[in-house]
Amino acid sequence: MSTPAVDGTGFAGVRPPVLLRRHQSEALDALDEAFAAGRRRAWVVLPPGLGKTLTGLEAARRRGDRTVVLGPNTAIQGQWLTAWSTYRPAPPPAGTDRALTDPVTVLTYQALATFDPDAEVDEEGAGEPGGTEHLYRLRPQGRALVAALRDAGRVTLLLDECHHLLDTWGELLAELLRELPDATVIGLTATPPDRLTPAQAALVDELFGPAVQGPSIPAAVREGHLAPYAELAWITPPTADEEHWLAAEAERFATLTTDLLDPGFAATPFLAWLDERIVRRRTATGERALPWHRFARENPDTADAALRFHYHGLLELPEGARLREEHRHAPLAADWVCLLDDWIRRCLLRSDDPRDTRAVEAVRAALPAVGHRLTRAGIRAGRSPVDRVLARSAAxxxxxxxxxxxxxxxxxxxxxxxxxxxxxxxxxxxxxxxxxxxxxxxxxxxxxxxxxxxxxxxxxxxxxxxxxxxxxxxxxxxxxxxxxxxxxxxxxxxxxxxxxxxxxxxxxxxxxxxxxxxxxxxxxxxxxxxxxxxxxxxxxxxxxxxxxxxxxxxxxxxxxxxxxxxxxxxxxxxxxxxxxxxxxxxxxxxxxxxxxxxxxxxxxxxxxxxxxxxxxxxxxxxxxxxxxxxxxxxxxxxxxxxxxxxxxxxxxxxxxxxxxxxxxxxxxxYDDRLVHTVRVALPAGRGPVPAAAEPGAPVRPPVAVPAPVGVAPAVPRPPALWAATAAAALVCAVAAVLLGAGVLAPLAAATGGGAAYTLRRAALGARMLRAAGAEPPVPAVARAVAEALHAAGLVPRGAEAVSVAPDETGAYRVRLAGVPAAASALFATAFDEAVSPVGDPRYLLPRYLVTGHGLRDGDLAARGRLRSHAVVHHAVPAVLGENRRRVDLYAAAWRRYVSEAVPVYTRSPEGAGVLAAQAGASPLDASTALRVAWT
The missing domain is CATH 3.40.50.300 (P-loop containing nucleotide triphosphate hydrolases)
Structure with a gap:
């Protein structure tokens, strides 16, 4: 449905030069519906290259009113004029006169408020010059344009690349639109709503209302409307001269960080303060102030910096904390600065001790080397010469x-x-x-x-x-x-x-x-x-x-x-x-x-x-x-x-x-939606499956895979281990069946129950070996997590939807396929918790291991027995540990896919001991990373 053209413009008699693409027609239909419902403002989001210009012109043509286009620079201005000239038959004239004498007028935003639309970013990275102006402060040419727009009455105003208005002209645009009650306003941009800042999103909603959303960039590639592409990177060190200068600059800060580790540097040593403030989190009376999850939620930067300090060996792991990907590297300058700011404001500046005064001055002198300065309000960031060297390096x-x-x-x-x-x-x-x-x-x-x-x-x-x-x-x-x-x-x-x-x-x-x-x-x-x-x-x-x-x-x-x-x-x-x-x-x-x-x-x-x-x-x-x-x-x-x-x-x-x-x-x-995945990198020799494991498909034994950057090539697990494990599992399973059927009962009686005991242990070993030998632990744990989440009613699909595939580095890529984004995110978080180092979960589940590189010939029971140390514990994910029903559902799935197991409650005396032994340990010796993928 389209709005009839108004007499006098000549728009009704012309048509676009090409057939509109599906996404353009859908966007135009959505605009028609919005305007038919009484809205006078809307914005259209289309990726670059998908025809925003033609979509905007066609929307204006359907409205039939005099049209004014505003764009950010002269190159775009020329493109609008060229695009209108391609309409057939010969379209009404388009011009660039601020008096709006033509049916279509194309101007730059500079015609309204003065700034340089073609200017580059300044040398301090400050962005385009200019700022928010108000109508009464406009120059004469701008005020004349506002008057012409007001006098035009019914007019369609097309705002190309309207994100510019969010950054510099939001207030000006709001004032302008209040002056044009009869105008239809259409914003056009390539920036998706989910990429806007909260302030930008609020302004867009106020000025335009809900977005007319087109396809994503990957969807447009799949449909053949955009070219396939790859993102590549060239990583370089600075030049030798730059390196020499950077080394000299770093020396001051390095001296400071060394001094900070000296207990005599201040009356309250830096690390001692961090231990009390973050690790122990004790109040003045010595009582614990906050559990870790609350402390981390209220102080996210401080918590993250402290965990990187722990990874670097400078602090203990706070109880309840868990290291994630972002914590597994040495602390950066920003981490030192964050913790220094806390120490200075909360401790040193409140002290009269001369040692603390000297410590403050030493920090003050070293901070400029990393682009910061110490003020009365604490440490403040600034643009550092180091930033300039890295951004403009000759390399x-x-x-x-x-x-x-x-x-x-x-x-x-x-x-x-x-x-x-x-x-x-x-x-x-x-x-x-x-x-x-x-x-x-x-x-x-x-x-x-x-x-x-x-x-x-x-x-x-x-x-x-x-x-x-x-x-x-x-x-x-x-x-x-x-x-x-x-x-x-x-x-x-x-x-x-x-x-x-x-x-x-x-x-x-x-x-x-x-x-x-x-x-x-x-x-x-x-x-x-x-x-x-x-x-x-x-x-x-x-x-x-x-x-x-x-x-x-x-x-x-x-x-x-x-x-x-x-x-x-x-x-x-x-x-x-x-x-x-x-x-x-x-x-x-x-x-x-x-x-x-x-x-x-x-x-x-x-x-x-x-x-x-x-x-x-x-x-x-x-x-x-x-x-x-x-x-x-x-x-x-x-x-x-x-x-x-x-x-x-x-x-x-x-x-x-x-x-x-x-x-x-x-x-x-394609679905054109996002799914959450987990990347799991194992040590060399314990690599993933050789090919994608589609949902529900068995996972084959691993083979050699390409190593990650900086990691030695993976060595495949010996095939003999798989064969021996499977054979032992088969023998034990047969024994278990015979025992269960009563076939071996007379033997058990004749031996005083010794054979029965042996065979019961064999049956237990069989269950454990089946879990250990049937599938590598990563996909097995993934299936258990998915099955439990599904059984608990938290995700719509279970183990059959788990997808496991190797990436180009040989790491596992695990996701729950065919579910909404929220469900995939829930699964990814839970699976990440299940295979990551143990923090402070409410429950643990054991995973029994087959020790050695194979099973030797000998006594069946010996082969079925598991040594007491051949067990590792995995955290029960928080969402599955909320109540005993979910824990039991998870334990059942765990026994099916992973290992014989009984949940361990970590708040019991026995569980607390197990947790103390396992806390901080990685059950798979793996590193994980949460990623977002498109499907």
Whole structure:
């Protein structure tokens, strides 16, 4: 159902140039329903490349009112005008006059409030300049536009990339819309609602109401509307000069951390304070103040930092605490700072002891080395020179050369690469402390252009710089572009290109603006005149459309969901000239191993990928850095000695675009929903199953699998063990059956019950051996957890829905298939608790082991007996330990899939002893990681 067009616009007589895709038609129908119900505001969420522009224009055409489009930059402005011109037959005119004289007017947001829509991020990472303005503070041109909108009466206002309004113009937009009661307002964005901050989500709901949600990016790939893609990373240490400077900066903080471990450093030693405050958590009267789960909930950063201190051997494990993936690495500067802040505010600043005063001053002097300062209110963060060195490291520009050279070798003339930076050139003076460490232009698009033009391997790509202010290239490329542009647009007046330039590159100047030169440079790029564009996020990172882009290198510091989706969206469009296109997006990360602040760039990398879905080498679509490589953790970078190896893996993967394309399974069915998975990595020699275990399928004995980065290759379990275990289980099972049938009763009587005892032990051994020999413990425990959750009515499917598969590193990937996201999350959490180190559960379940590397010939009973030490205890997951009924359901499932077992109540004297012996121990000697996957 669509709204009839209003006479006078001429919209009713024109139609889109192409048939609308299903998701576009569905979005338009949803808008029609919303407007028919009386709403006048709505917003549409579609991934980049899925036709937001055409969807917006068609929504406006159906409304039939005068239409005004506002977009973030001149490149996007030009795209709207071009898209409207493709309507057939000849559409009503579209213009850029603020007087709104045409039926369709396309403007930038700058027409309303002054800021530079094409500006790059400033050199301190502060984002686009500008801020919230109010209507009464607008400049005359802005007030004139508001008056024209008000006078237009019924008008459709299209707000492209409306997320910009959330960050800088929320209050202004709210005021504007109150001035336009007759306007229909449609926001368009690629940022999904679940990626918005709470403040942004509240503002969107106030301004637009519920979203019209399109498909996810993976769903669009499956349907063939976006190109298959892979997220890759190049991890590099700083250069030698940068490393030397970083080492000197780290020395002050290292001295402080060493001093903090000295009991005489302060009247109340640092570790003693942490022990009382966090481990013991005692009140002034000596009584325990809070159980761990409450303390961790109320002080999450402090609790996490303390657990990393424990992992590093500096604190005991607090009772009730459990180490998770994020805790299994040495404490970082942020952890020290968090705990120092607590110690200083709660202890040292309240003391009159001279030792405490000296300790405060020592902390104050060391904190700037890690980007913090001590104030009267506590420790406060600031931008550290260390952050600048890592973000702008010369090693990152070198990495760009290596990446493009490798991609060029693989793709040849097909390569269409884009390098996106934060800023075109440096304008601020470097801090004196960085003189001689970083180049003045470090991190700039100009420096990237100069280095690409100077390297013979990448100079052949004809790199071209395109920003909101400048077009530049090496002289030969500049001459070719000059000639090409003059032929493509005869009315263009360009200055003759210089034969030589500063640093080997020259600027291309003339009487043109960014709207014209971006369009021309894009066409030149897609025709192969240049195979590498270098630009800024403000111009090429959002809204810019070039279908040929197949390689994108992200050098920006932006970590917001909007910036990530927009930047990566540049490479995802379908290329009509290459239907088999597969896109690569490279992140370049600089890590200073050993420096307390050396993971700052890694943390940015993690934030960029958080919530963003990509495909692994094993073909699983997952969220976060795990889709770059399954062994990567969001909580700590890999060790420096693995950088080269990991980069080699990335280069090998980059050569295999067809493999990536096949892994996406374009055209196959999908649910378009998220599921929670658990990655379980076992020590070498105890690897997972060799192939996926589909729900309900038996798990085969393990074979050798590829080792994780930094881990020795796995050694398969000897087949003889499986055979011997199975044979022994069979013999014992036969004996148990005979005993149960009474066949051996006379023998039992004749031997005074000794045979019966022996055979009962054999039967018990048979049950244990069946569990030990039938299936490796990881999938067995997973099935037990799922079965118990299902029996308790907590999830809709049980053991038959458990999926177990190896990832590309050889670790297990475990999930509950075919259930809602909430059920998969519940299963993942419970399974993680069941196989992780024991914390403080209410119940434990034993798992009996077959000791040795096989069963030797000899007495059957001896083979059936289990030594007293051949048992490990697993925590009963919290959700299954809430009451005895659930515990019994879990124990029944455990006996079926894992091992003969009787639950152990840890609050009893016997259970407390078992818990004390098991607390902190890993029942599988495994590391686990919770992940989110798409299906």
């Amino acid at each position: 990152k520009t070198t990495a760009v050369r290596e990446i493009l050279a490798a991609e060029s070798t693989t793709l040849g003339d097909r390569l269409r690469a884009v390098v996106v930076c934060d800023h075109e050139r440096a304008t601020a003076t470097l801090p004196a402390s960085l003189d001689g460490v970083l180049a003045q232009e470090a991190g700039s698009a100009r420096l990237v252009l100069d280095e690409l033009a100077a390297d013979p391997r990448t100079a052949v790509l004809g790199p071209l710089l395109v920003t909101g202010r400048t077009v530049a290239a090496a002289p030969e490329t500049a001459r070719r572009f000059h000639a090409w542009a003059a032929e493509a647009d005869p009315a263009l007046r360009l200055d003759p290109p210089s034969a030589t330039g500063n640093g080997g590159t020259v600027e291309i100047t003339g009487r043109w603006d960014s709207r014209r030169w971006v369009a021309l440079a894009t066409r030149f790029f897609e025709s192969g005149g240049t195979r590498a564009l270098v630009g800024t996020r403000g111009m090429l990172g959002e809204g810019w459309d070039a279908r040929g882009v197949n390689t994108l290198v992200d050098l920006t510091e932006a970590t917001t969901a909007t910036a990530v989706v927009q930047t990566r969206g540049r490479a995802l469009r379908i290329d009509p000239s290459w239907p088999e296109k597969t896109a690569h997006t490279w992140s370049v990360v600089c890590v200073a191993d050993g420096h307390p602040k050396g993971t700052g760039d890694w943390d940015r990398f993690v934030r960029k990928h958080a919530g963003y879905l990509g495909i692994t080498e094993a073909g699983e679509v997952v969220s976060g850095v795990a889709h770059v490589h399954a062994a990567l953790s969001p909580y700590a970078p890999p060790p420096a000695h693995d950088f080269d190896r990991l980069n080699a893996v990335m280069l090998r993967r980059a050569e295999q675009r067809e493999t990536t394309r096949e892994a996406w399974r374009v055209g196959s069915p």
